[in-house]
Amino acid sequence: MDAYSMSVTNATLKNTSKIYQDLKISRIPSLDRSPRGLSIMDRVLKQETLDPGRKPHIGVVGAGLAGLRSADLLLRHGFRVTILEARNRLGGRMCQNRLSNGHLVDMGPNWIHGTVDNPIMDLAKETETAVGSWDNRSYVFDEDGELFSLEDGTKYSTIVWNIIEDAFEYSNKQGSDIDSDKSLLDFFREQVTIKIPETEDGYAKKRHVVLQLSELWGAFVGSPIDKQSLKFFWLEECIDGETENLFCAGTYQKILERIAQPAVDGADIRYSTRVSEIHGKSTAASDTVKVKTVDGNIFEFDEIVLTTPLGWLKRNLQAFKPPLPDRMSKAIQSIGYGCLEKVYISFPKAFWLTPSEDSRTVQGFCQWLSPKYAPDSNPEGWTNEIVELASLDDPSISHPTLLFYIYGAESQHVTSKIRSLSGKNERDEFLFAFFKPYYSRLPSYREDGPECQPSGCISTDWLHDDLAGNGSYSNFQVGLEEGDKDVRAMRAGVPDEGIWLAGEHTAPFVALGTVTGAYWSGEDIAKRIAQSYGWLGRVDN
Numbered sequence: 054m055d056a057y058s059m060s061v062t063n064a065t066l067k068n069t070s071k072i073y074q075d076l077k078i079s080r081i082p083s084l085d086r087s088p089r090g091l092s093i094m095d096r097v098l099k100q101e102t103l104d105p106g107r108k109p110h111i112g113v114v115g116a117g118l119a120g121l122r123s124a125d126l127l128l129r130h131g132f133r134v135t136i137l138e139a140r141n142r143l144g145g146r147m148c149q150n151r152l153s154n155g156h157l158v159d160m161g162p163n164w165i166h167g168t169v170d171n172p173i174m175d176l177a178k179e180t181e182t183a184v185g186s187w188d189n190r191s192y193v194f195d196e197d198g199e200l201f202s203l204e205d206g207t208k209y210s211t212i213v214w215n216i217i218e219d220a221f222e223y224s225n226k227q228g229s230d231i232d233s234d235k236s237l238l239d240f241f242r243e244q245v246t247i248k249i250p251e252t253e254d255g256y257a258k259k260r261h262v263v264l265q266l267s268e269l270w271g272a273f274v275g276s277p278i279d280k281q282s283l284k285f286f287w288l289e290e291c292i293d294g295e296t297e298n299l300f301c302a303g304t305y306q307k308i309l310e311r312i313a314q315p316a317v318d319g320a321d322i323r324y325s326t327r328v329s330e331i332h333g334k335s336t337a338a339s340d341t342v343k344v345k346t347v348d349g350n351i352f353e354f355d356e357i358v359l360t361t362p363l364g365w366l367k368r369n370l371q372a373f374k375p376p377l378p379d380r381m382s383k384a385i386q387s388i389g390y391g392c393l394e395k396v397y398i399s400f401p402k403a404f405w406l407t408p409s410e411d412s413r414t415v416q417g418f419c420q421w422l423s424p425k426y427a428p429d430s431n432p433e434g435w436t437n438e439i440v441e442l443a444s445l446d447d448p449s450i451s452h453p454t455l456l457f458y459i460y461g462a463e464s465q466h467v468t469s470k471i472r473s474l475s476g477k478n479e480r481d482e483f484l485f486a487f488f489k490p491y492y493s494r495l496p497s498y499r500e501d502g503p504e505c506q507p508s509g510c511i512s513t514d515w516l517h518d519d520l521a522g523n524g525s526y527s528n529f530q531v532g533l534e535e536g537d538k539d540v541r542a543m544r545a546g547v548p549d550e551g552i553w554l555a556g557e558h559t560a561p562f563v564a565l566g567t568v569t570g571a572y573w574s575g576e577d578i579a580k581r582i583a584q585s586y587g588w589l590g591r592v593d594n
């Protein structure tokens with residue numbers, strides 16, 4: 054998940070919140086040797102048939118966070134682990150790249166969602182990864198490109214977040230009665246008339262602005278607000294914490310290295326090894342799972358942990374022999390997959406932090422609502438959003454860079470255009486021109502100012518990355534009928550066939566679509582496998 058997160062479940066409501074109930078039941082304590090937490094299918098008590106001299110061999114497909122964390126715990130429990138990774142690097146969607154100003158930036162996640170009871174926050178502290186945050190001031194440009202006063206920007210933004218909070222509560226309580234075709238936008242349309250009654254001066258314009266600003270939700274889930282399911286909006290609620298969100302300003306690099314280390318030390322990692330077929334145990338007499346790669350190699354394992362992204366599973370259902378059970382195939386097809394992309398644009402100096410003639414600066418988040426002033430490059434009026442990285446407290450990690458978040462049709466447009474251009478210069482020029490209508494409206498911009506000329510940029514293209522599932526992370530879109538059951542169906546995997554699923558799409562509800570969720574899912578699946586062999590708690594983890 055990206056850009057924003059919020060939690061509406063305070064401590065007193067945790068007992069009734071569906072996401073916290075799920076967290077309680079879905080996580081297996083490390084030392085729990087009992088069958089609690091195992092599904093009926095898991096209880097195969099494999100140790101009875103196991104040759105005591107042989108370590109069960111587990112294949113982990115994918116070396117993203119889920120794969121790396123599961124490998125760590127499987128190794129600690131005494132399993133032999135081989136990781137098959139299609140890329141030539143570790144981390145999957147968690148990866149970095151360097152800007153021309155020398156600063157390293159995250160191409161995938163860069164927020165830590167939740168500061169309490171979050172292992173990723175603990176790892177950030179352990180690895181001395183710099184984190185940052187901004188206050189709640191809102192900088193918003195209207196559709197004509199005028200910057201609202203800070204007071205108005207904050208007022209509109211507060212209304213939007215209050216409606217989002219109400220939507221979480223409504224979805225949490227009334228979910229079963231909500232029509233699956235209802236979107237978050239529908240809820241906004243209803244609520245805005247209540248929050249801004251006709252008796253208020255200029256109510257029509259105010260409502261219009263709030264509806265435009267509600268589009269910022271798209272950058273959180275990677276899909277437009279009219280596609281966000283209201284029925285399953287409660288599944289988008291995130292882990293809470295004192296400060297809710299922290300920007301991982303020092304990048305996720307050291308955290309990734311720390312998570313990967315045990316697998317690097319103890320597992321056999323096969324890079325550039327792309328899995329194309331998975332033959333479950335019922336297809337062989339030998340009680341093994343067979344995994345075929347695109348170059349024709351066949352690997353045989355006692356079990357596999359499959360961590361390929363949801364988008365990959367959607368496109369590769371035919372890879373499973375026998376086919377996955379109907380309920381799981383349906384789940385894979387039903388859960389949505391977003392397409393959040395990032396574009397970093399650097400400048401020689403953070404001109405937007407220099408007060409303009411009317412004493413304005415912009416710090417942290419800023420939005421340009423449904424622009425009417427970029428008809429050539431943005432005829433659809435896609436709302437744009439940045440977080441600027443120059444005002445982070447720590448000077449060692451702040452830099453004069455704007456990070457644009459784009460999603461939906463704008464992601465499609467920008468990534469396709471970039472792919473059609475051959476040289477780096479051409480691509481940079483396209484991006485500079487495409488985003489100029491927005492950065493050129495920031496305070497203290499001067500058309501001929503050397504400090505205002507972009508000096509470098511990097512953009513992502515997860516949409517065309519098959520190994521990322523051609524998108525960013527799972528989300529919950531209109532039309533979804535059984536979102537919670539779908540996630541549970543994926544989580545269950547097919548243990549009878551030796552196929553166990555992990556990844557952000559199988560995480561506890563409270564962490565779906567996040568780094569923490571991927572990490573927990575890897576941990577949970579390793580524990581379930583250890584438990585099915587009667588090995589859980591054999592080692593201290």
Ligand SMILES: Cc1cc2nc3c(=O)[nH]c(=O)nc-3n(C[C@H](O)[C@H](O)[C@H](O)COP(=O)(O)OP(=O)(O)OC[C@H]3O[C@@H](n4cnc5c(N)ncnc54)[C@H](O)[C@@H]3O)c2cc1C
Pocket residue numbers: 054055056114115116117118119120137138139140143144145146147160161162163164165166326327328329360361362365393394395513515519520521524525526555556557558566567568569571
């Ligand atoms: C743009 C963007 C922004 C994000 N922002 C945030 C954020 O701010 N905070 C947050 O918490 N989360 C964020 N996320 C989500 C977070 O990155 C993911 O939830 C998490 O990294 C997923 O980890 P994973 O192990 O489930 O999957 P992955 O990291 O995708 O790992 C899967 C691995 O499987 C490999 N693979 C795929 N197919 C095959 C195959 N056929 N054979 C072999 N290997 C294969 C892939 O190469 C990959 O290494 C963001 C994601 C994106 C894309």
